[in-house]
Amino acid sequence: MREDGHEAATIAQAQARQQLGERASALKQAIHLAFADVQLENGTGLHEAQGLDDYADAQTCAAYRAKDEKTDWRRISMDDMNLCSSSLSFFNAAGMRFHLPAFMQGDLDSQVNYDLIYHLTQSISMEEKFALLDDAQRAVVVAYLNLRLDDEDFRHEWEHIFNALLGYWNE
Template sequence: MRRTTQAEIDDMRARGFDAETIRQAEFSEKRTAVADSLCDKVAEAFANVKLGDGVGLFEGQAIDNYETAEVRQQMRKKDEKEVWSQIESKHLNACHSSLSFFDSLGMRFHLPAFIVADLKGDYGMGMEFTLTHLDDYNRKKFGLLSPQQRQVVREYLQFLRQDPDSEFYYDDIDRALNEYWKELE
């Protein structure tokens, strides 16, 4: 993703660009520094998390496609199980529906990869829905997150709350921040 410089933003103002375009450019300009910092926090909070027996990325796609147990096992062999940061963004994009099929182990392992890819501008689907539409079934998927991991997710949602591209989800993000992802006391 290309970063918009302050000089370019000043030029946009001088040339009479509309306020919304300037707001988006300003967010883009500060997004990079905040995103980099959040990526570091994600890496620290989720360091050494392994998949274990959890549902993997390709396995989740097999579940979504109603594949047989045999095909599901074949797909699982393709899954990264040890280092979430080695999962390629192209696979996250291709297997985005796996988010709906992860168990709590699979979610804890894959969530940081999705968040970092999104922060870097490499994930095209967005994480707002996954992190804000939390019925009892979906809440269980986040049940293994440590307080530090939950705090990183909270900071990521606060970041999305400032992103003009997430404007459609602002109410959902606010609700999720005040209910499920509230600060730990």
């Protein structure tokens, strides 16, 4: 295999994976800094949004909201995010700002069963959902998308990521 050049290709792939891992670690720190003090405030909560998806009545949604994390997105469990993955479609701007760092963190840790890339690149309500992000938070999202643009595992998403980076996230 060495004579066919496979060793060099394998080494290059391993180095690229290592670089992506290092960038992901740095990005996780940037996420923590950019979203450090964000609270839910009047945002739609994780379970509350799941209730909206399930067409629950106002009383049920209020009960779900009562159990939602409201002050520290780092305390949201991966189990809850995976269970309520459709909530990404039902967050208002404050809810998205609060939950987005947890969803990005979970994705970077490869512990998710949701499609965050879709919500960052193809959602018809991007302007509304991301309206409250400040410049530092938007920069973190752009860094996240650029990381995925450099990852072969996300090749099927590259066109959407590229278009979003040139479009909405470039504004």
